[in-house]
Amino acid sequence: DAKTTQPPSMDCAEGRAANLPCNHSTISGNEYVYWYRQIHSQGPQYIIHGLKNNETNEMASLIITEDRKSSTLILPHATLRDTAVYYCIVRVDETSGSRLTFGEGTQLTVNP
Amino acid sequence: EADIYQTPRYLVIGTGKKITLECSQTMGHDKMYWYQQDPGMELHLIHYSYGVNSTEKGDLSSESTVSRIRTEHFPLTLESARPSHTSQYLCASSELGGRTEAFFGQGTRLTVV
Numbered sequence: 001d002a003k004t005t006q007p008p009s010m011d012c013a014e015g016r017a018a019n020l021p022c023n024h025s026t027i028s029g030n031e032y033v034y035w036y037r038q039i040h041s042q043g044p045q046y047i048i049h050g051l052k053n054n055e056t057n058e059m060a061s062l063i064i065t066e067d068r069k070s071s072t073l074i075l076p077h078a079t080l081r082d083t084a085v086y087y088c089i090v091r092v093d094e095t096s097g098s099r100l101t102f103g104e105g106t107q108l109t110v111n112p
Numbered sequence: 113e114a115d116i117y118q119t120p121r122y123l124v125i126g127t128g129k130k131i132t133l134e135c136s137q138t139m140g141h142d143k144m145y146w147y148q149q150d151p152g153m154e155l156h157l158i159h160y161s162y163g164v165n166s167t168e169k170g171d172l173s174s175e176s177t178v179s180r181i182r183t184e185h186f187p188l189t190l191e192s193a194r195p196s197h198t199s200q201y202l203c204a205s206s207e208l209g210g211r212t213e214a215f216f217g218q219g220t221r222l223t224v225v
Contacts, residue, residue, distance in 0.1 A: 034213075038155075041149070041151070041200055041221075042218060043202050043204070043216025043217050043218055043219055044155070044202075045216070046214065046215070049213070100145060100157070100160075100204070100206070101157050101171060102154055102157075103154060105154065
């Protein structure tokens, strides 16, 4: 699976959009971009994933560049409860072969 | 709603004891995972399974062992606990296929004294 690079930390004001970047310059054509977050020491929570088109769900939007070498997770109206570590993961669309591995992620702090 | 459960949530145990951390899921998922995470640090994959009778080592070497006799259960065992095993252990499951999300349990925080 391709390696990802994320900034170690970011701050955001409550009510503003939080834009979390991720670089995955070695991504392959059959690899998906996934985002998870972990609040305190709870189990990680799935947020969203995509292949090449932009995606949106009730939690967030995912913008993937045309060359697929980077992506941005957007939380449109951040709240204090969005304070968490956010992980960007690139994962092949496999039937059984690939693992689910996490990097260091970005610590997002939403400030009042 | 995720249906994956870990027990116990917290465990304090003496050195040399044998322990088993339980993980169960009711979603019928074939893939299951165990991660180890120290406070403030990243998650490290220590074991995973593709289905019944399948177990694989993860990226981080671990003295623990796992078994997968039933689809819904993926217990992790430490034959002789040591203080170096003190950590949080997180279990997860997913369907086969890459375009599916993984669901995580709440974790077991293990302290070996």
